[in-house]
Amino acid sequence: MIRFGGVMIVSLLGAVSVRAAAKWTGSADVTFGKAYSTVLMACIILVGIEVLCLLMAALFGNGDAVVSIVRISLAPAGPGILLGVLGWRLSVTFGRALLVTLLATLIAAAMVVIAAGLGVGVAWVVSYVYGYAML
Secondary structure, eight states: OHHHHHHHHHHHHHHHHHHHHHHHHTSOOOOHHHHHHHHHHHHHHHHHHHHHHHHHHHHHSOHHHHHHHHHHHHTTHHHHHHHHHHHHHHTOOHHHHHHHHHHHHHHHHHHHHHHHHHHHHHHHHHHHHHTOOOO
């Protein structure tokens, strides 16, 4: 259930970044629904691959070590899967899909950095107001 909630949140943020990237590159006019379903499809494919790898790891290997290796090795696959799904769903060339994917990844990374900065800032203000020591 936690994984499903994570996929939904990632798809929501990814849809915003894909829509912005597609508009900025002039690749296609993408509605929010189409961007959301595209990113959701890429996330579901990635989670499916992860589940298959983890099932094979559970059958053949050491559980905890293999889980970490599978998750780390699948991290770079996310943009590649998004690239393929974008090219297919938006009917754009490989170059345009690559440009949209790279820009969407940069936008999503910027959103994460901003959210983390806001979180740290809010934590600092709360600790200052209530007198807790920041470590």
